[in-house]
Amino acid sequence: MTPKFSSKEIHFLKTDSDETLAGPPETYYSDLVHARTGQIQNFEQRLEKAKIPGKNFFCSVVRISGDLTQERLEKARDVFEACFESLLGKKSGQTKAKTSGNRGLWESLDERSFILAFWDYTQKRKAENLITSLKEKISSSLETRILMGAALSPFHDFSRSETMANALKAIDHAAFFGPDHLVYFDAVSLNISGDRLYQLKMYEKAVQEYQKGLELEPKNINLINSLGVCYGVTGDLDRAMEEFEKARDLSPGEIMVIYNMGLIHQIRENADKAVIYMKKAHALNPEIFEVELLLGQLLLKQKQHDNARTHLEAALELDPESGPATRMMGELFLELKDAVRAGQEFNKAVKINPSDGAALSGYAKAMYDQGKNLKIALTFARKSLVLEPDNLIFKARLEEITRSWEKAEQNREPGIKSA
Template identity: 50%
Template sequence: MTPRFTSREFSFLKPDSDTSSPIQAPDTYFSDLVHQKSAAFTAFEQRLLSVDIPKKKFICAVIQVADTATEDILEKARDIFESWLRSMSDNQRGIWETLDNRAFVLVFWDYDNQKTAMDLLESLKAKITRALKTELLVGVARFPFQKYSRSEVFANALKAIDHAAFFGFGHMRHFDGISLNISGDRLYQLGHYDAAIKEYEKGLALSPKDINLMNSLGVCYGVTGNLEKAKTYFEAALDINPKEVMVIYNLGLTSQVVEDTDKAVLLLRKAHGIDGRIFEVELLLGHLLFQAKKLEAALPHLETAAQVNPKSSMAHRIMGEIFLEQEKPDQAGAAFNTAVKLNPLDPVALSGYALVMTQKNRNLKIALTFAEKSVALAPDNEMFQERLIRVQQALQENDAADDPSRKSASA
């Protein structure tokens, strides 16, 4: 599905927007196997559903060998799985399967308690790491757990290894609310908003006070147009931590969308007071103050936004619009010039820059090109059309001034 809501050039803020984080998202997600119902997933799912597990409990682990491993090392890993399971009574206490050339899934059930099971798994991990001289990535889930079925526990282990992947090889993570947040984020990234909501809701059932999950639910409901529900989750998150800037910003954006500008500005100023160097906060606050004709108040926020994110064409474009209103053509031209370089398809910047060149009576042919392009990009915008006419008139006047025959004819 496509989102039923956008806020022009502003987006809701999620934790993965923070590029300063040392934790990096994986290049590929194992949870995709669940959503795509891959052949490897389906084959092992069927084995897991049909196998007899006497005590009705098991541990499911997904293990990936580092991408530096050779084919010989991978073959050795398979041999270790086989011998480890044989040591547990002739393969009657577990099953395993390859998921791809570097990843394996393992289910075992002959253990007395959770601690014993984890000790067994840690011993396998250590044995493989020692024998192969390479690091592993491991995701773990257990059955029974909550109301999850056998196949869902397999899926949970895949989500857990995605969780572990954020920390890199050598790490193991157990399925929890964060695993579901990551799985939800992946679905959100793919545009599957309704499915993402379900993941976040499952995560919140495990971690009822997790602010990231509440924020993620608010964002999902926001982009699908359910702003009241979005607001409910953002406010619930702020009840837990009133100084969570990300959530304050999102609540401010929601207020802006429903045209409660005063509340939006109030919230964004609060966010700015907590951390004055967040690009999204500074850009939206500057934009709203500009719309409210508070030009001098808007400029510092836009300047900060441009400093924090030098590639933001919008920050420079709005500054250009402010300088135009303040009748500062040189500063307006410099701002629009930067905006157009960063985004050559921004009709507002193109039109504004054309107007500045017309006012200064310079580079009118370039001004004409920019004005025509702005109208082509936004044909229904009357201001852009008026500016185009103004450039055309300026060119005609200049041509007449340069043509002696026209001068004599007019005389």
């Protein structure tokens, strides 16, 4: 009997929204859209009421990077204000604080970040030059790096408030490149925003972001795959497979898509098809941990012990601290009647994750098969069932060990205490 993987251990594959990205930001400014902070609501209301000639405007979010003293952080607001007034060409003596005159407005989000909108420019290129100039002036004045995200309106079918949100998503996008970048909102920004919502388990909103991104770039493989993953984790396997098939048709050699299609078959308990897809994924790249892990598990279920061992060992080479892979090696040795080696593997798995019910149950079984440490085996078997009360395999093992323990106690000589 081989326990199934927990749903928490088998994951759909997603990539970074762009393989050139360095890593996620420490702070996601797009979270402010969902948190509806006072600053965001205030700026949004002012932007909606603003009289913008021609309806064209740019919205930008600015973050001052680097380690700054409190004194320099306090100076940052004055620097930003001065640079913004200079950008708009306002005359000395005009109203300064949070300007909402004829050409723009701004708001501080915190002590080191600001959001602004400006209009009254004749060409998009000139507006972009103004944004670059603003970045350079603030950076020079504070002698630090500046991170910026910007969004244009009108763009696609986004409203004014959505343009503000797009600028926040754009600075999240910029943060992936490091603390001194400027990025304009695009489909990748929406992919990053969707990934953040996915991370927060806000799946419906994530789906909306991916779909909106696909309106901008209908053939974006990452967006299509991400949309499929979202459908998959919410249980809509038919729609998930539809998206993965679209992605496969566009890019037949995309390993994450092939893997995800195989995972759908595994979830549907169509093991033969799942193995076919996992083997295709392995052929494309034999160094993907998730592929080796799932392929090893599937082959173990089919009693292909030698092949299963090969892939589980490959998974452990890629991630030596993987509890699931270590535990599956234990299950393999149990099936091969090598209780000693099984016990060694389960021991490692329990050390990696003391709350792994399958590893605890397997360890108990391995000790029982060796005919030793029955009291410890009984403790582990009981704990495994506490963790997963409905697991029939764990129940059967506990009953087997309990009978053996009770029989040993009955046969024990009077006056001799059990170990």
